[in-house]
Amino acid sequence: MSSVFLNVVPVFILILIGWVTAKTGILKQETGDALGEFVFKIAVPMLIFRTLADAHFEGVSPFRLWAAYFLGVAGTWTVGHLLATRLFRRDAKVGVITGMSASFANNVFIGLPLVANIVGKDGLVAISILLAIHLPLMMVVGTILMEGAVSKVDGGKKRSVAEILKQVGSNLARNPLVLALVVGVSFNFLDLHLPVAIAMVIDHLSAAAAPVALISIGMALTQYPIRGDIGLSGTAAILKLLLLPALVFLMSYLLALPHDWAAALVLTSSVPTGINAWLIAQRFRSGHGLAASVISITTAFGVVTVSFWAWLLS
Numbered sequence: 001m002s003s004v005f006l007n008v009v010p011v012f013i014l015i016l017i018g019w020v021t022a023k024t025g026i027l028k029q030e031t032g033d034a035l036g037e038f039v040f041k042i043a044v045p046m047l048i049f050r051t052l053a054d055a056h057f058e059g060v061s062p063f064r065l066w067a068a069y070f071l072g073v074a075g076t077w078t079v080g081h082l083l084a085t086r087l088f089r090r091d092a093k094v095g096v097i098t099g100m101s102a103s104f105a106n107n108v109f110i111g112l113p114l115v116a117n118i119v120g121k122d123g124l125v126a127i128s129i130l131l132a133i134h135l136p137l138m139m140v141v142g143t144i145l146m147e148g149a150v151s152k153v154d155g156g157k158k159r160s161v162a163e164i165l166k167q168v169g170s171n172l173a174r175n176p177l178v179l180a181l182v183v184g185v186s187f188n189f190l191d192l193h194l195p196v197a198i199a200m201v202i203d204h205l206s207a208a209a210a211p212v213a214l215i216s217i218g219m220a221l222t223q224y225p226i227r228g229d230i231g232l233s234g235t236a237a238i239l240k241l242l243l244l245p246a247l248v249f250l251m252s253y254l255l256a257l258p259h260d261w262a263a264a265l266v267l268t269s270s271v272p273t274g275i276n277a278w279l280i281a282q283r284f285r286s287g288h289g290l291a292a293s294v295i296s297i298t299t300a301f302g303v304v305t306v307s308f309w310a311w312l313l314s
Contacts, residue, residue: 004118004311011114012303014211018218032219035212036109043209044108045180046202048128052184053192055125062129064255069130069265070137072247076103080239088232092149097287098232100142101277101294102239107134108177109217110302111268113210118310123264130265132181135276140164142280150284220275221299224292233293237273240298241305245270249309263313270309272298 021027080102085095105111107127115123143164186192194202226233248269252262273295281288 004314005307007118008114008303008307008310011110011117011214011306012299014113014214015110015218015221015299018215019221020218021215022219022222027219029219029222032216035216036220039109039209039213039216041176043205043212044112045176047112047124047206047209048131048177048180049184049187050199050202050206051121051124051128052181053187053194055121055128055184055188062132064257065126065129065261065265066133068251068255068257068262069134069248069269071251072244072269073103073138075247076239076244079243080236083235083239084232088235090232091153093146093153093284093286094232094290096142096145096149097277097281097291098236099145100138100280101233101273101291102236103244104138104142104274104277105240105244105269105271106217106274107131107268107271109213109274110271113214114271114306115264115267116210118267119260119264122258122260123267126261126264127268128181128184130268131177135175135177139276139280142277146280146284146286150286221296224275224278224295226293226296227289229290229293233290233297236290236294237297237301240273240294241270241301245305245309249312266309266313267306270302270306272302 018032022029022032077099079099081095081099084090084098085092090098107130112124112127115127147164187194245266249262249266252265257265273291275295278288278291278295281291
């Protein structure tokens with residue numbers, strides 16, 4: 001257990017460094033935003049491209065991987081929504097935010113570095129394939145459910161599914177992660193190779209992805225204090241850190257995923273909640289305090305639960 005813990009701790013220490021530098025004013029918050037943009041638009045796409053361009057897929061279907069992960073997400077989201085609306089007596093809008101906060105893992109900024117550190121290259125392949133549809137699918141589902149909840153609670157006309165898909169599709173076509181995946185897989189299947197100098201540049205940019213991502217997310221955490229609705233936010237945090245990885249673990253076993261792929265999915269599902277749940281809450285002006293609290297709580301306790309899952313998988 002101690003060796004596993006030592007592999008997990010550096011990830012959270014880097015997050016803590018980012019938080020301290022922003023909290024104390026050593027670096028301005030705008031710096032953290034710029035670092036996050038660099039990670040999302042350049043460093044992580046380079047890492048995904050490099051990983052997939054050299055990957056050996058060995059005939060493993062991505063559909064089993066997606067099914068294992070998103071069945072776990074669906075189960076956790078449903079439990080979170082029902083607990084919020086039935087047990088805590090919140091409205092449907094807060095129910096959607098609770099379900100999303102409990103099931104939306106920070107796969108890009110924390111999941112990728114963690115999997116790279118513990119599982120290795122085969123795990124990165126699995127995460128790269130997951131990221132191809134994770135953000136767009138989660139945002140589409142979250143937006144559709146929130147549109148329905150707003151219409152139910154506040155009244156008014158909701159947008160059609162076609163309108164939402166059109167908007168998300170337009171954003172998806174410009175998403176750097178998706179573009180990196182398409183180009184990387186194309187290179188792999190066409191057996192193309194980069195010039196040595198270009199490959200070295202991409203390797204350097206890829207190497208920056210993990211530390212810069214973790215520091216930037218630590219700096220961003222200063223914007224998400226724990227405030228109000230502790231009972232519900234604590235419940236959502238428990239679902240996120242324990243139920244989601246447990247369901248993904250079960251689904252990965254039932255669908256007979258390769259060990260490294262299963263380990264990668266369980267680990268990335270066990271990381272703290274991503275900020276996209278908060279973005280949805282802000283957009284619809286409901287549950288943003290809840291989402292912010294879940295992000296901070298899951299990050300504070302994540303080092304313990306992630307270490308547990310890493311130990312279990314080892």
